[in-house]
Amino acid sequence: MQSLIFFQAWTLWKEGRSVELLDEAMVGSSCDHSQVRRCIQVALLCVDMHPRNRPLMSSIVMMLATENATLPEPNEPGGNIGRSTSDGELSQTQSELTVTATDTR
Numbered sequence: 001m002q003s004l005i006f007f008q009a010w011t012l013w014k015e016g017r018s019v020e021l022l023d024e025a026m027v028g029s030s031c032d033h034s035q036v037r038r039c040i041q042v043a044l045l046c047v048d049m050h051p052r053n054r055p056l057m058s059s060i061v062m063m064l065a066t067e068n069a070t071l072p073e074p075n076e077p078g079g080n081i082g083r084s085t086s087d088g089e090l091s092q093t094q095s096e097l098t099v100t101a102t103d104t105r
Helices: 002-014 033-046 057-065
Strands: none
Touching: 002 033, 033 057
């Protein structure tokens, strides 16, 4: 399921429509769309199909902290969603997502 979401986000990003990923509550706000696009681009770099192409955490911090840094073009995210395998059968891989919530005191 996450792979499909990543693929949809990547498609919107490739079409120059990544700000459509914003929550409706934020659409009318004064958020900086260039920062939103940068965050989405970094996120897409982190879900590359090949782990060796994913940025290190230190690189992610630098990419998000430096507004004038040139970011690499993200590749299509992993998942082979609905793609044919070499024997002609459709395949779908599973991905795992871990979410950690913090509670302030």
